[in-house]
Amino acid sequence: MALAFTxxxxxxxxxxxxxxxxxxxLEGKTRVAVGENLRQTLQSISRRAKERLxxxxxxxxxxxxxxxxxxxxxxxxxxxxxxxxxxxxxxDLAFVVVHCSCRERNFAVFSASDLxxxxxxxxxxxxxxxxxxxxxxxxAGLLRASVDAKQDVLFEQSTCxxxxxxxxxxxxxxxxxxxxxxxxxxxxxxxxxxxxxxxxERLLPQVLSELLxxxxxxxxxxxxxxxxxxxxxxxxxxxxxxxxxxxxxVPVFRQWKLAIGYQDTTIEALAKGHFRQNLIFTALxxxxxxxxxxxxxxxxxxxxxxxxxxxxxxxxxxxELKTPLALIRLFAEMLEMGMARSQEKTEEYGRIINHESRRxxxxxxxxxxxxxxxxxxREYQFAEADVAEAVTEVLQSYxxxxxxxxxxxxxxxxxxxxxxxxxxxxLAQAVLNLLNNAVKYSAQEKRIEVxxxxxxxxxxxxxxxxxxxxxxxxxxxxxxxxxxxxx
Numbered sequence: 001m002a003l004a005f006t007x008x009x010x011x012x013x014x015x016x017x018x019x020x021x022x023x024x025x026l027e028g029k030t031r032v033a034v035g036e037n038l039r040q041t042l043q044s045i046s047r048r049a050k051e052r053l054x055x056x057x058x059x060x061x062x063x064x065x066x067x068x069x070x071x072x073x074x075x076x077x078x079x080x081x082x083x084x085x086x087x088x089x090x091x092d093l094a095f096v097v098v099h100c101s102c103r104e105r106n107f108a109v110f111s112a113s114d115l116x117x118x119x120x121x122x123x124x125x126x127x128x129x130x131x132x133x134x135x136x137x138x139x140a141g142l143l144r145a146s147v148d149a150k151q152d153v154l155f156e157q158s159t160c161x162x163x164x165x166x167x168x169x170x171x172x173x174x175x176x177x178x179x180x181x182x183x184x185x186x187x188x189x190x191x192x193x194x195x196x197x198x199x200x201e202r203l204l205p206q207v208l209s210e211l212l213x214x215x216x217x218x219x220x221x222x223x224x225x226x227x228x229x230x231x232x233x234x235x236x237x238x239x240x241x242x243x244x245x246x247x248x249x250v251p252v253f254r255q256w257k258l259a260i261g262y263q264d265t266t267i268e269a270l271a272k273g274h275f276r277q278n279l280i281f282t283a284l285x286x287x288x289x290x291x292x293x294x295x296x297x298x299x300x301x302x303x304x305x306x307x308x309x310x311x312x313x314x315x316x317x318x319x320e321l322k323t324p325l326a327l328i329r330l331f332a333e334m335l336e337m338g339m340a341r342s343q344e345k346t347e348e349y350g351r352i353i354n355h356e357s358r359r360x361x362x363x364x365x366x367x368x369x370x371x372x373x374x375x376x377x378r379e380y381q382f383a384e385a386d387v388a389e390a391v392t393e394v395l396q397s398y399x400x401x402x403x404x405x406x407x408x409x410x411x412x413x414x415x416x417x418x419x420x421x422x423x424x425x426x427l428a429q430a431v432l433n434l435l436n437n438a439v440k441y442s443a444q445e446k447r448i449e450v451x452x453x454x455x456x457x458x459x460x461x462x463x464x465x466x467x468x469x470x471x472x473x474x475x476x477x478x479x480x481x482x483x484x485x486x487x
Contacts, residue, residue, distance in 0.1 A: 028271075038260045038267075042246075048210060052206070061084075061191065064077065070180065070181060077096050091193070092193045095111065096178070106121055107124060108133065136162075137154065155172075172193060172253070173194075174191060222260070223258060226259060233256065239263070240260070240263070355399075366433070369429065382423055387427070388413040390431075394431045395409065395450065407448055411450045412449075412450070412452070417459055438465035442468075449465075
C-alpha cells in the first residue's frame with residue numbers, strides 16, 4: 001500500500017494540482033481568446049460594409065468617362081449621374097467635382113431627385129456645395145492616410161448637407177477619384193450620398209446577417225451600432241445588454257461605433273463555464289482512474305492473500321503428510337526389527353500401518369481434488385448409497401487418530417435410512433475434513449459428536465465439537481452462504 005501511494009497516488013495528486021492550475025490559466029486565456037474573437041467579428045463587419053459600398057461605387061461612380069471630365073461634357077456627365085441615381089434608389093445625391101490646380105477651369109455637377117445643379121468655373125470658389133464637397137473629400141483622404149493608404153474608394157460621414165436640405169440626418173458620402181485619361185493623376189472626384197433609410201434598413205441588416213450566426217442563443221454574439229451621441233442606430237435581433245468589446249466603425253462610418261457582446265451572458269461567465277466544464281471532466285477522469293487503481297489494488301491484495309493461503313496450505317499439507325509417513329515408517333521398522341513379540345502386536349502394527357496408509361491416500365486425494373476444484377475440472381460420480389454406512393466407514397478409518405489424540409467420539413447413526421444419490425468419495429472427504437478440523441482445534445474439551453438422521457424429508461449429517469469455533473465474520477463462507485451461528 002505504501003508503494004502504491006508513493007508510486008501512483010502521490011504523482012496523481014501532484015498532477016491533479018498541476019491540472020487545476022492549468023485550468024485556471026486556461027480560464028484567463030479563454031477570456032482573452034473570446035474577447036479577441038469578438039474584436040475580429042467587429043473588424044469583419046467593418047470590412048464587409050466597406051466591400052459592399054466599394055462594389056456599389058465600382059458599379060456607379062467609376063462608370064464616369066475621364067474624357068467627358070477633361071473635355072467638360074457636362075450634359076453627358078449629368079445624364080450619367082441621373083442614370084446612376086435612377087438605377088439605384090439607395091442613392092440620394094450623385095455628383096462630380098473637378099478641382100485640379102493643373103486645370104484652367106474647375107466645375108461641379110450635382111444630380112438629385114428634384115434638381116440638377118451645375119457649378120461653373122467662375123462660381124466654383126464661392127459655391128457652398130462645391131466647397132463642402134471638396135472639404136468632405138479632403139477629410140475622407142485624411143482618414144484614408146491613417147487607415148489604408150491603398151484605399152481607392154473613400155468614405156465620409158458629415159452632418160453638413162451638400163445641397164442645404166437642412167435635414168438632421170447625417171450624410172453618408174462615398175467618393176471615387178477621377179483620373180486623367182492617361183492615368184497620370186487625379187483631376188477631381190465623383191461621389192454620392194446614401195439615403196439614411198437604406199443604411200439602417202438594408203445595408204446594416206444585410207452585413208450583420210451575413211456574419212453573425214442565424215440561431216440566437218446564450219453564446220451567440222449580438223452587435224449594436226451606436227451613433228456619435230451613443231444612441232443605438234441598429235442592433236441584431238435580441239438587442240445588446242452588456243457590451244464586451246467596442247470599436248470604431250471605420251472607414252465607412254467613422255463617427256459611429258460598433259459594440260458586441262452576448263444577450264444573456266458575459267465573457268467572464270463563459271470563461272467560468274468552460275472552467276467548470278473542464279474541471280468536471282478532469283474530476284471524472286481522476287475518479288475513474290482512482291477507481292481503477294482501487295480495483296487493481298483490491299485484485300492485487302486478493303492475489304497476495306491467495307498466494308499466502310496457498311503457501312499456508314502447502315505448509316499444512318506438508319506437515320500432515322509427515323505424520324502418517326512417520327508412523328508408517330516407525331511401525332514398519334518395528335516389524336522389520338522383530339519388536340512385535342506377539343501376534344496381537346503384529347496385527348496392531350499392521351492395522352496402524354493400514355490406517356495411516358489410507359489416511360495418506362486421503363490426504364493426497366484432497367490435494368488432487370483441491371487442484372481440480374480450483375481449475376473447475378472436479379467431476380462427481382453419483383450413485384445410490386447409504387449415508388450412514390458411508391459415515392461409519394470414515395469413522396472407522398479415522399478412529400485410531402482420534403483415539404491417539406485422546407478424543408471421545410459419540411456417534412448416533414440412524415439405520416434403515418433411504419438410499420440417496422451421493423458421490424461416496426466426496427462425502428467421505430467432507431466428513432473426514434470436519435473430523436480432522438475438530439481434532440486440530442479442540443484442545444480443551446476433547447469430545448466429538450456425530451449424528452446422521454432424517455430431518456424434514458432430508459438426510460442431515462451433523463458433526464459437533466467443543467473447540468474454538470468459527471469467527472462470526474467467517475461463518476458466511478460456510479457452504480457458500482451466510483448462516484448465523486453467533487446467536
